Amino acid sequence: MPLSSLTIEGFRNLDSMTLSFSTGVNLFSGQNAAGKTSLLEAIYVLGRARSFRSSSLDRAIAHGQEEFQLVAKLQQETNRLVPVGISRKPGKLMARINGMPARRLSELATLFPLQWVGGNLHGLIENGPPLRRQFLDWGLFHVKHEYIQAWKQFQTSLKQRNAALRAASSPKEVSIWDRDMVLCGEQLDVHRSDYLGKVKIYLIEIMNDFIDESESLDVHYRRGWSADKEYGTALKESLLADREQGYTRTGPQRADFTFKYRGKPVNEALSRGQQKLLIIGLKLAQASLLKDMTEIPSLFLLDDLGAELDVQNQEKVMRRLAGLDAQVFATAIEFPGATNVTGKVNRMFHVKHGKVSEVV
Numbered sequence: 001m002p003l004s005s006l007t008i009e010g011f012r013n014l015d016s017m018t019l020s021f022s023t024g025v026n027l028f029s030g031q032n033a034a035g036k037t038s039l040l041e042a043i044y045v046l047g048r049a050r051s052f053r054s055s056s057l058d059r060a061i062a063h064g065q066e067e068f069q070l071v072a073k074l075q076q077e078t079n080r081l082v083p084v085g086i087s088r089k090p091g092k093l094m095a096r097i098n099g100m101p102a103r104r105l106s107e108l109a110t111l112f113p114l115q116w117v118g119g120n121l122h123g124l125i126e127n128g129p130p131l132r133r134q135f136l137d138w139g140l141f142h143v144k145h146e147y148i149q150a151w152k153q154f155q156t157s158l159k160q161r162n163a164a165l166r167a168a169s170s171p172k173e174v175s176i177w178d179r180d181m182v183l184c185g186e187q188l189d190v191h192r193s194d195y196l197g198k199v200k201i202y203l204i205e206i207m208n209d210f211i212d213e214s215e216s217l218d219v220h221y222r223r224g225w226s227a228d229k230e231y232g233t234a235l236k237e238s239l240l241a242d243r244e245q246g247y248t249r250t251g252p253q254r255a256d257f258t259f260k261y262r263g264k265p266v267n268e269a270l271s272r273g274q275q276k277l278l279i280i281g282l283k284l285a286q287a288s289l290l291k292d293m294t295e296i297p298s299l300f301l302l303d304d305l306g307a308e309l310d311v312q313n314q315e316k317v318m319r320r321l322a323g324l325d326a327q328v329f330a331t332a333i334e335f336p337g338a339t340n341v342t343g344k345v346n347r348m349f350h351v352k353h354g355k356v357s358e359v360v
């Protein structure tokens with residue numbers, strides 16, 4: 001659901017304010033340190049209940065304030081507005097949906113799926129597997145309800161098995177968790193492999209805008225245990241080593257995927273800007289798949305899209321977003337920029353010293 005308005009209090013350097021948005025493209029310009037990224041961060045915190053900047057949300061509380069509050073009105077198809085809010089006092093997070101406390105923070109994510117395109121984007125290629133697993137899990141949480149159940153059950157059994165390994169329990173006490181892990185772990189694997197296969201089809205079509213021979217792009221999925229073994233067998237075979245190491249070394253908690261282009265790792269085969277486009281392409285692919293499977297459009301937060309991208313490529317990204325009916329929040333030092341090409345820019349704002357004013 002698109003954001004119709006956002007009320008901000010006590011967040012980073014931003015003044016207390018209420019902003020109304022367009023369901024299309026919203027642009028925020030301003031000098032360094034004006035508060036543009038903080039504004040995107042506020043929207044991100046509402047959708048994901050965490051920040052892309054700080055590991056603790058306490059740091060986002062404005063200096064000298066005791067808490068922050070973010071309240072958005074989400075626009076349903078019927079034009080009815082659904083209020084959602086999140087507040088943070090040091091160490092304490094509260095979320096409300098439609099006037100009621102949210103049962104789970106993930107309920108916020110279900111209401112408005114967010115995609116972040118900004119700093120640390122390259123981490124999806126350069127960092128270790130956790131970010132890539134998060135990408136898979138996040139995508140599947142939104143399209144497959146049975147996935148959430150299997151994921152939670154797997155995590156619970158894995159924790160118990162690892163606790164038993166740390167406590168140097170007997171092989172029998174450790175293996176008691178294997179049955180559940182195998183049942184759920186194999187489900188996770190089937191869903192992940194299928195999901196990534198679908199994402200790849202979208203990705204190749206999208207990347208056709210950005211690179212030659214996009215069909216030479218390959219996504220290689222690793223499930224976390226040997227490809228030629230059943231998970232139960234792999235777990236049994238690793239028991240001895242697991243007991244030595246004190247944790248479970250095999251399973252979907254080790255899954256990963258990598259990209260190749262023309263048979264080479266993408267960090268060698270693609271330029272830095274092309275790698276950024278690949279990650280944006282992946283996010284566009286995820287949002288397209290989500291829309292096709294659930295009819296739910298995504299929100300995109302673009303922080304300085306122009307960094308590393310030429311104007312033509314920025315235009316192509318914006319065209320894709322327009323085709324997806326995504327609500328877009330974009331920042332740049334100056335406007336008009338390439339973000340304006342689609343003719344879909346509906347609202348422009350200027351940010352200065354934490355104050356946001358609409359440019360008319």
Ligand SMILES: Nc1ncnc2c1ncn2[C@@H]1O[C@H](COP(=O)(O)OP(=O)(O)OP(=O)(O)O)[C@@H](O)[C@H]1O
Nearest residue numbers: 012013032033034035036037038059060061062063
């Ligand atoms: N908890 C906080 N309370 C008050 N101010 C903060 C807090 N956290 C960060 N700031 C300040 O907020 C300012 C705005 O930062 P922000 O990253 O939003 O700017 P920006 O407009 O995106 O700049 P740039 O174009 O340089 O990326 C910075 O000067 C930062 O020091």
